[in-house]
Amino acid sequence: MTSLLRNGFLTLLLSLALVVALVAIPADNLDPCADSVAAAATTPTWSVRVDSVARRVVRGHLPCASQLTGSDSLFADLPHLLRTSGALVLTTMLLVILIAVPAGIAAGRDRHNAWARSAGRLIQTLSSLPVIVWATAIFALAFRSGQSVMTNPWVTFTAAVVTLLLGDRLLGDVHDRVARSTHELLAEPHIRTVRAAGFSMRRHLVQGLVPPVADAIASRTLLLVGGAIVAERLYGIRGLGSLVFDALKSNPMEREVIVVSTVALVTLGIMMRAVAEGAAVLADGRRRM
Amino acid sequence: MTKLIIPTAFNKRRRIPARMLSGLVLLAMLIAANIAAYIFHHERSDSYLCLAPSHIAIIRTALGAERARESSDATASFAFGFNCSGDAGSDASDSSARLFGTSPAPIARVGRPYTYRPSLIQSGNTDRWSVEAIDAAGRETGWLAVDPQSGVLTGTPLVPTTLDVRLTAKSDDGRARLQQWKLYVDDRFLLLGTDNNGRDVARALLEAMQSTVLPATIAALIVLGVGVPLGALSGFFGGRAASLLIAISSAVQSIPGILLIALAGRLSGWNLLLIMAAVGVVLLPETASGVRELVERFKRRDFVEAARELGMSDNRILWDEIVWHNGRQFIVERVAQSYAAAVLAEVTLGFLDLTDSLTPSLGRVLLVGREVNAPAMLVPALLLLLLVIGCFSLLPRGFAELWGRPR
Amino acid sequence: MGAPALKNPEPVLEIQDLVSLFETPAGVVRAVDRVSLSVQDGRVLGIVGESGSGKTQTFFGVLGLSRGTPGVVSGRARIGNVDVLEGLPEHIHERVDSDGAVRVVKDPAWRRLQEERLKGVLGHTVAILFQDPRRSLVPYWTIGRHLQEVLHRKGSAPDDARRGRAAELLRGLGFAEPARVLQSYPEQLSGGEAQRAMLALTMAIKPRVLIADEPTTGLDTINQALALESIVEQHERHRMAIVLISHDLSVIDAMADDVLVMYAGRVVARAPAAVLRDLPDEAVHPYARELRESRRRRTLGQPIVAGAAPPRPLSPTGCAFQLRCELRSRLDADRQAMCATEAPNLKAVTEVHSVACWGIAT
């Protein structure tokens, strides 16, 4: 458990420091739309800038955000945005677990199982194509079936999930790691004793497999958050990702929006990794011992 | 005692495997394309990114186009549309362009209809539109006509020339707004045709490759130069500083990589080198922890102590016995993956319309292709992208065959 | 070894013509080559042979514990009343590989069928004492937990009765403070202690057959003696059949009723221990004779004579032992040709002693 706390805490601390540092970088020009910063003279000193942003973030009144999110305060809109992004990541990860983990276990358990091997090869080839290719393919399909289909939120959500699922070797990596850890687990001498003494294998398989699978899922979740914000932007899903990118694209750049949404995304990533590592710690008696 | 000559390097006599060859050929093609693009890129005039007539001939013969024509006007260069100074879309001549929301396409194709629909920003009242298009010799051309009420410009050019077009809109209160731009009429054959603005797609791809693949080497070098040693040293010597660095980089890893890269891009004004450096830093932790785990796994093996017993220094054990002999395949795979990931990151930025149109990028070609649904643009761009990905997955497999055990 | 009266002569474990193949970097190895054996109830069958002679793989292949592919490919095996390899031929098929090599492949259904069938056998009729006890016991379970699991499955006695039973089992095996051992994890025990803890586990199972795979390797002489004596004691008390696998003839000679000598995956000699000990040299299989002499030198502590004799590998064709065999040089020409071309199979010399060698008159 200690590694989990230390790791999570360190990550949050460092990402906050990184984002605050971003705020401190002197912007190329002042923030014209921020009417509340009337008193900003030439280029305010570093402390003034941070203070002003902090005050605004805390008070929840972010006028600039209003142009993007259309509501009076970013914080009112944050839960909804976080839910969308979170839903995208969670659904994709659930699908990964449902597809890659069983296929990986089957492939790891018996190297010569023809069905498992072909499934593995299919997963590998499919997932080796980048997200871009899948997005373009889906758009080509969408055009063929008329422009309107892309406006239905459910269609865009599923399209985003499919793109994320099949892109950037996500399925392939998880499948490989699960297959490898299954193969290594079954080669462990104590598994042979469990089978020879007639104990039930399931408990030992779970206890042996959950930690490596959870580690594989945890590490890929972080990359998935990155993929999710790309998918949001591609399919125009109103989530944290599209907000951040809009803020990035806006001229002049709205720092507060970037600050808040980055922290939100980081927390999303860390919470998911914490859940996965928690599962690993609970299942593996060895760590507890 | 049988005299036995053992080649000191035991896998010397082995021909280069097929997969390795194909990977190398692909890589060579990419680099050649980039060098070519770089040469032409270097030649461009300051206002337009364009080819000097002599270079057109070279490309056309290289691309096997059937009719090479020297344009009469030595200075008239073949506009390519990626204007590298000033904002995209506006022509250099008229400051009033800012009043017009849209920008005219700079190239017209002989035999293909050319249209432009201006939109006045404050067009409250009715305006009467008129156009004059004078070619270099000062003659008025007839094919360009404007609809007085809506100002829509239409016409099909017949002869390849260079025109100075002036579009004026007179409102009834006497104020006149003027948009002026240089229109090139071109009739040359273009291998991949043009995009909606009449720009040559092949040229755009060539240009994009140069701005995507070559800078990606910076990311790969960072991963190789910093990630691998960091992982190896912290794995073998377990230094406190090295593991702290890895902890920090894994913390950085929790921030979505694409966001960091986009931020770095935006803050640096889309300076490609800095973007690629950011990509390198984002990809670094994965490689570093991978190498560290590999080194730790091998460090515990007895042959490390056996090597120390032989009198091998720790450094040689780490770099020769563990990293080179047992880790090289993993490192080559990881660096190839990072290279492909760097290219993909840059393409993703372009695809998400995050980069400005100044930097030619494969992503932007895909973006434009997606918006106007022009297969002529999408298909070649995708093929080029898959070429890059394919090349970087073939290379490690080729190395695996070369370094693997002889069967 | 005077064997106790044969109460129930019907063998508790029987294997006929077992063949098992393994794919290794150097090609397909025939680890077990047409091995037949049977284990009578209440008797100790000793199997002696070099490492890699297939003595362990014979049992582990049948019991589905070996990881190699394809594993057991033909033969029949019966444990108790379960015919373990029934229906094997239907699950075996040949597949021509990409590089033209013909590969024997078992389809995955066989593994599930095997697990189902062995559920009633492993941990009930058969118990196994593995070679490296510290790594074979479950690392995240205490010794007490191991015993609890078995005792729980065996009888429905309440918790504390089971703990008492476990402590009493350990005390019976010479543990001074069973309480300490019950709470400790396998890695906290010494080699000898872990060995006897695993023996306690097999005793809790009360099997009809105990397969002890190299119980004495890696132990110092005191723990070796203790391990063997504990096995003997449990054998006396529970009347179970024991299969004792070892490369050390003195261990086999000390405990086994019948001895099986294996070489390169084949049974080359079978006889009761007493008979094998007294047979004259020319009646015994050359490999068995080499083992006997080596054991005699070791028992007498005769110093080893310096000498740089080169290793004598197995010969792939004909009798595997021919390259090391002294007897072959004294045979006549056509029998020597037989040694080179064809592997001899087991033939009975007397009604209790059989040998697989062209040079020994049957």
Place this chain on the structure above:
Amino acid sequence: MLGDRDVTSLAGGTEEREANTTLVLEARGLVRQFNRRVRFGVSESILAVDHVDLVVRGGDVLGIVGASGSGKSTLARMLTCLLPPSAGQVILNGRDVYTLDKETVRREVRPAIRMIFQDPDAALNPAYPIGEGLRRALMLGGRVSSEHIDESISKLLAEVGLPSSYAFKYPDELSGGEKRRLGICRALSSDPVVIVADEPLSGLDVVLQERVLALFLHEQTVRQFALVLVSHDLDRVHQVCNRVAVMFAGRVVESAPVVAPQLAPEFRYRHPYAIELAAAKDRLHYGLQGRSADHRHTSEFAATREFGTPTGTTSRMKGCAYRGACPRYVRLGRPSHCAEAVPELTEQAPHRSVACHFSEAD
């Protein structure tokens, strides 16, 4: 050389053998402490080797015998300059090897003291063929110039009986015996003065063990190095060594010359643990045979023994570490002297020193 050892010749010969052989390697007061993390925040310090003094003379075959966990492997690694001791010195031609700088160690100490590892497979880098491994050993040994490397590789391989085509093979293609021979070949590559072999016989069967030991002795006659054989197998030590040091819980409890097994009383072991080892060895060979006859012996033996053989995990135990299982301690009514004072090695007979406060006679 050591062939004809009967009681009389060796007893007489022992003295003058000692005189003319020069002192090669000496260990003075070697101590090695490990701290092991038992639970979070709680770590226990273990004294693996506790003030060991050893003397190795030219042409010696010194046997170090003890149970697994008695610290003999740790001692071996300290002798070969692989593991710096917590205290004490290892002296090679008059200089303490652990005080020398890295360069002199690499140039002078490493080629002089070589080690053969317990698991030969793990000591070979799997990524390149054996020839490449030997080439590196020869280059680092510094005895061969680079253009003669190929010849000396095939010469070394031939010396241990391996054909020179093995240079192209990878470590996992070799059999157990062949890997052992390769280990020897690797150690000989730098013409060492002392070779320390850590359990060179584990994993080999009886016949192969004899051949490997014969090879060791043959090489010793040819190259005149001192051999330190670390093993748990008392039989083999008696067959090969001329001196033995018996270790228990990190301490040398008895250091004695090795004389033919049917010993006259004055040549038998004097320390209770050493006596126990020898008795268990003999019981393995003779006692167990009459298993059913003197059944009483086995059960009585197990019952009296409070046997939790401490595995060297006792941190610096006050008094004698063996008293927990020592019959003499029980017979003399658990004298408190054993519990307080640590018994020092005292000379109780010519060339025989024992670490026990009392003797067999009391």
